[in-house]
Amino acid sequence: GRLVAKRLKAHGVTKLFTLSGGHLFSIYDGCRDEGVDIVDVRHEQSAAFAAEGWAKATRSPGVCALTAGPGVTNGMSAMASALQNASPMLVLGGRAPAFRWGQGSLQEIDHVPFVQAVTKLARTAETTSEIPGLVDEGLRVAAEAPTGPAFLDFPLDQVFMEAEAEADGEVSLPDPAAAPAADGDALDRAAELLRGAERPVVMAGTGLYWARGEEALVRLCEELSLPVFVNGLGRGCVPADHPLFFSRARGAGLKGADVALVIGVPMDFRLGFGGSFGDDTQVVVIGSSRPERPHPREPAAELYGGVAATLDALRSGASGGPDRSAWTASLREVENEKRAGEQGDLTDGRSPLHPLRVYHELGQVLDRDAIVIGDGGDFVSFAGRVIETYEPGCWMDPGPYGCLGSGPGYALAAKLAHPGRQVCLLLGDGAFGFAGMEFDTFVRHGLPIVGVMGNNGIWALEKHPMEFLYGYSVAAELQPGCRYDEVVRALGGHGELVSTPDELRPALERAFASGKPALVNVLTDPDV
Numbered sequence: 001g002r003l004v005a006k007r008l009k010a011h012g013v014t015k016l017f018t019l020s021g022g023h024l025f026s027i028y029d030g031c032r033d034e035g036v037d038i039v040d041v042r043h044e045q046s047a048a049f050a051a052e053g054w055a056k057a058t059r060s061p062g063v064c065a066l067t068a069g070p071g072v073t074n075g076m077s078a079m080a081s082a083l084q085n086a087s088p089m090l091v092l093g094g095r096a097p098a099f100r101w102g103q104g105s106l107q108e109i110d111h112v113p114f115v116q117a118v119t120k121l122a123r124t125a126e127t128t129s130e131i132p133g134l135v136d137e138g139l140r141v142a143a144e145a146p147t148g149p150a151f152l153d154f155p156l157d158q159v160f161m162e163a164e165a166e167a168d169g170e171v172s173l174p175d176p177a178a179a180p181a182a183d184g185d186a187l188d189r190a191a192e193l194l195r196g197a198e199r200p201v202v203m204a205g206t207g208l209y210w211a212r213g214e215e216a217l218v219r220l221c222e223e224l225s226l227p228v229f230v231n232g233l234g235r236g237c238v239p240a241d242h243p244l245f246f247s248r249a250r251g252a253g254l255k256g257a258d259v260a261l262v263i264g265v266p267m268d269f270r271l272g273f274g275g276s277f278g279d280d281t282q283v284v285v286i287g288s289s290r291p292e293r294p295h296p297r298e299p300a301a302e303l304y305g306g307v308a309a310t311l312d313a314l315r316s317g318a319s320g321g322p323d324r325s326a327w328t329a330s331l332r333e334v335e336n337e338k339r340a341g342e343q344g345d346l347t348d349g350r351s352p353l354h355p356l357r358v359y360h361e362l363g364q365v366l367d368r369d370a371i372v373i374g375d376g377g378d379f380v381s382f383a384g385r386v387i388e389t390y391e392p393g394c395w396m397d398p399g400p401y402g403c404l405g406s407g408p409g410y411a412l413a414a415k416l417a418h419p420g421r422q423v424c425l426l427l428g429d430g431a432f433g434f435a436g437m438e439f440d441t442f443v444r445h446g447l448p449i450v451g452v453m454g455n456n457g458i459w460a461l462e463k464h465p466m467e468f469l470y471g472y473s474v475a476a477e478l479q480p481g482c483r484y485d486e487v488v489r490a491l492g493g494h495g496e497l498v499s500t501p502d503e504l505r506p507a508l509e510r511a512f513a514s515g516k517p518a519l520v521n522v523l524t525d526p527d528v
Contacts, residue, residue, distance in 0.1 A: 021067020023094020207264020375407025376428025
């Protein structure tokens with residue numbers, strides 16, 4: 001356990017997210033000796049999501065420790081999420097003792113065969129002396145492009161033994177900002193396309209964030225007058241008030257573009273499997289590494305390498321193109337028109353509240369660098385439309401894996417990583433059921449995270465479509481008006497119920513001022 005902790009510390013790891021398990025005691029003991037903080041939660045899923053949240057908040061690997069058997073299986077959703085989000089994290093698993101293997105020890109199961117499907121690396125320590133090297137390998141693999149989760153488990157006997165092993169050596173992980181640009185021929189082809197484009201756009205996503213390419217992207221867009229759209233962790237990489245940032249005009253921009261730079265985002269369901277672009281749009285794919293799956297739409301050019309260096313090379317190679325001011329102005333007109341069309345919902349006076357009214361009021365109490373975390377279906381879909389983000393790492397949602405219950409773990413990690421900033425957790429009432437007990441975790445660790453709940457008493461993302469298809473819905477009802485705020489108060493936090501629009505702003509202000517973990521339970525209209 002001391003060997004594990006020494007290597008974590010050598011790599012700059014300061015937090016270990018976990019839920020107490022006997023298979024992990026020696027690792028806890030080592031972390032205590034080495035000064036790695038142990039942050040305990042109420043469910044292993046939250047520990048693993050906190051490790052992913054640490055990666056999202058800091059762009060360095062997050063680490064969790066899950067006890068054997070159900071501890072590891074409880075963390076699998078977060079590993080799958082991290083794989084699809086390319087989040088660098090290391091999962092340490094307990095494991096039944098090797099010398100008793102096959103005899104029926106407590107929680108004995110071979111994790112590796114099923115965990116390897118949702119990780120980049122899955123290994124078991126065979127001896128105590130190999131532990132330092134395995135930890136180094138796990139963190140290296142997690143941090144290499146494409147970044148993602150790695151898993152190591154430690155048999156109880158091996159992790160409690162002693163061995164002579166080098167565990168104090170210096171280490172360094174790959175620096176994505178220093179990676180060289182993509183292949184020159186591909187760059188020339190992409191630069192030629194971009195230089196001749198009259199209606200170019202940029203669609204940037206999570207891979208841009210991991211590659212630390214945001215400054216290079218802003219330079220590129222400003223010098224070549226490129227309108228930019230973002231999703232995932234790309235949000236905030238171009239500030240929402242930048243003159244070249246657009247969100248509501250995305251449909252018009254992607255369909256109308258003659259050349260689209262798709263940076264660090266797969267052409268998955270969020271981009272209509274490539275169908276979000278016009279039939280004649282020339283798509284240039286830019287990423288840190290070649291994807292494992294083929295693109296659903298044939299790109300005109302593919303650039304794989306250091307994203308920042310590639311964008312800088314494109315900026316140089318594609319200079320001198322046509323005047324794009326008319327194109328940008330046309331998109332701004334669409335953007336403004338759509339934003340104006342939202343005003344009625346943003347100021348809607350109904351009770352229960354329209355979800356957009358919730359976000360209108362919330363936007364007035366959030367700081368520019370607030371970290372906003374979405375954990376829900378319909379309620380968070382509205383947030384994705386209207387919550388503005390101004391800095392990288394300030395928006396976290398489950399991503400394409402779409403696992404509810406990720407939010408409390410993300411919020412826990414974000415507040416620990418940035419204690420001086422607002423952390424706001426947006427929750428559907430359905431999502432609260434997955435990890436709501438983590439408000440106890442926030443209380444125990446003294447973390448004043450503010451939750452804002454859209455409570456419509458239904459699974460809205462399922463109820464409305466099912467009724468549209470069948471004329472009825474099943475398994476889509478929750479308790480109307482349930483007092484989740486009182487649950488949070490019972491756990492030691494601050495809780496308030498909001499049922500009318502005029503109650504909302506004061507309740508939000510009191511929650512942020514309370515100095516406690518808080519939940520503002522807002523009753524929202526189930527018919528929206």
